[in-house]
Amino acid sequence: MSVTFQGAQVYLPGEIVETNVTVDAGRIVEIGGPAQGEVIDATGRILAPALIDVHGDAFERQLMPRPKVFFPIEAAVIDTDRQLAANGIATAYHAITLSWEPGLRDVSRGREMMQALRDLAPRLTVENRVQLRWETFAFDALDTIAWALEGPLTPAIAFNDHTSMTMRAYDVAIQDRGFELSPDFSIASLDDDRMKARTGKNADRAGISEDAYIELLGKVWDRRAEVPDSIRAVAGMGRAAGAPMLSHDDTRAETRAWFRDIGAGVAEFPMVLEAAQAARDHGDPIIFGAPNAARGGSHIGSLGAGDMVEAGLCDVLASDYFYPAMLAAIARLDAEKRADRSRLWSLVSSGPARAMNLGDRGEIAVGQRADLVLIDWPDGHAPAVLGTWVAGRAAYRGVPAGAGA
Incomplete structure (x- = not known):
């Protein structure tokens, strides 16, 4: 009717x-x-x-409301779906991390989440899709990536390298680090007490001790020489499946160019102007976090999303870690007169649709x-x-x- x-x-x-x-x-x-x-x-x-969310991981709070306290996955998925609907989000790409870490972001737990989304689809209210937020040192995730790409969730792939970010030299800010695959990338010592401070929250999320986490990090870091070929293999799978592909947290034009060359044509959360401008110069869609815009700046000192919108260097605002942030960001940017409302609304609707190749x-x-x-x-x-x-x-x-x- x-x-x-x-x-x-x-x-x-x-x-x-x-x-x-x-x-x-x-x-x-x-x-x-x-x-x-x-x-x-x-x-x-x-x-x-309706809003289209290209990167949201707030569902993790439903899966693990407190550190090391896991909730039944069906209840978590259903509650997440209802949150999305109540926030005006009709299409959501859940940023499911496939990491070498145990615990919340373990590959097997990510696969369990995707299977639950598939099984519960008839009971869900919005279109729940997946962003395969792949940590590039997690080689054991490739089978799960292949499985996901063949399934009904029509995933995007985001190339994340928080391993190199963690291993950067202690005197290098996150935003100042070089291209992660460069032989000149400066490296921190695992034996330094500062590594415990840097990895403590990760260890807690993984459910292991700080010492055990650092030991595991060292073993994973030994794989570094194999990472570029692994990335190329995953990119090949993504291209074959027609999946949108994104590079995450770029800090160099070189980084953006390397990932563009393998088919990752979207820049997700570039951290410095050089990376954002490199994306714009080549017509790559640029994504920033809506919480950044809603709060008036990045909580880790990266680029301000509002400034990027005003400069024409932002095409998409994603919920990142808080679903209500998308609408709140539009309201704040409107109040600040960063752009007219039609342009602002495109950041949560037509912009994401174009970035994810959703023509309908x-x-x-x-x-x-x-x-x-x-x-x-x-x-x-x-x-x-x-x-x-x-x-x-x-x-x-x-x-x-x-x-x-």
């Missing part, structure tokens, strides 16, 4: 107009015509393309999938999601207490 959203401020590509939008059979079938079928009164509200969503246009979000956004106040529709199906509806007043 047709459904018409009547009288909303509709975020169309490049403009905002008050009009009607009609959907039928999961698609947008008319813009501006008379009401048909069920009518949803959207007067005074915003109707926008991300805009309110005839023929597009009816992924929509209804927003209450009073002047001077935070926006709130009133409803989320995925392919025309209501994934979330919220009725405020004062709605009948």
Whole structure:
């Protein structure tokens, strides 16, 4: 049956107009015509393309709410899905880390999470996809990557190297480190007490002692010479599957160029201007974290997402570690007049769609999938999601207490 959203401020590509939008059979079938079928009164509200989250790992808090305390995976997945819907996110790429670490980010646990997403799909409300957030020293993840690429979750692949980041020299800031695969990469000593300070949180997450973590890190670091070939192998699998591929936390133009050459055409969270500009110069989509924009800056001293939006060096804002940050980021950037609302909304809709090659969503246009979000956004106040529709199906509806007043 047709459904018409009547009288909303509709975020169309490049403009905002008050009009009607009609959907039928999961698609947008008319813009501006008379009401048909069920009518949803959207007067005074915003109707926008639903959010697309290309990188979110907040689900880890549902899996492990406290260090070393794991929750039943089905309950965690269902709760995560409902959080996504309530935050207006219709398509989510869960950044599932496949690491050499035991514990939360172990390869087997990542596979278990993906299997749960597959098994629970009929009970979930939004489209739950996967970003294979592969730690490039985790060679035992390749079988799981191949399995995931052959399955229904249509993954993206993100090349992460937190191992080299951890092993950088002590006098080198994260943002100042060189290209990780360079022979000139400066290396820290594992025997230095500063390594315990650097890896303590990781050890806690992995559920092992600091000494055991550092010992394991040393063994993994011994694989370094084999890492480039392993990366090329995974990139080859990604290209064969048509998977979007991303490099993560780039600090050099050289890094971006190396990954672009193997097919990773998206820059995720570049840490310095050189890397962001290198991406822009070659037309690579650039992703920044929405929490960065919502808070007014990076919590680790990297580039400010708001500044990058204003400079035209950001195409996508991802939830990163907090789903509500996407809408909060748009609100803050709007208040700061970083760009007009059409441009800002594209950072969570059409921008992510283009970066992930999702041609059927991300805009309110005839023929597009009816992924929509209804927003209450009073002047001077935070926006709130009133409803989320995925392919025309209501994934979330919220009725405020004062709605009948």
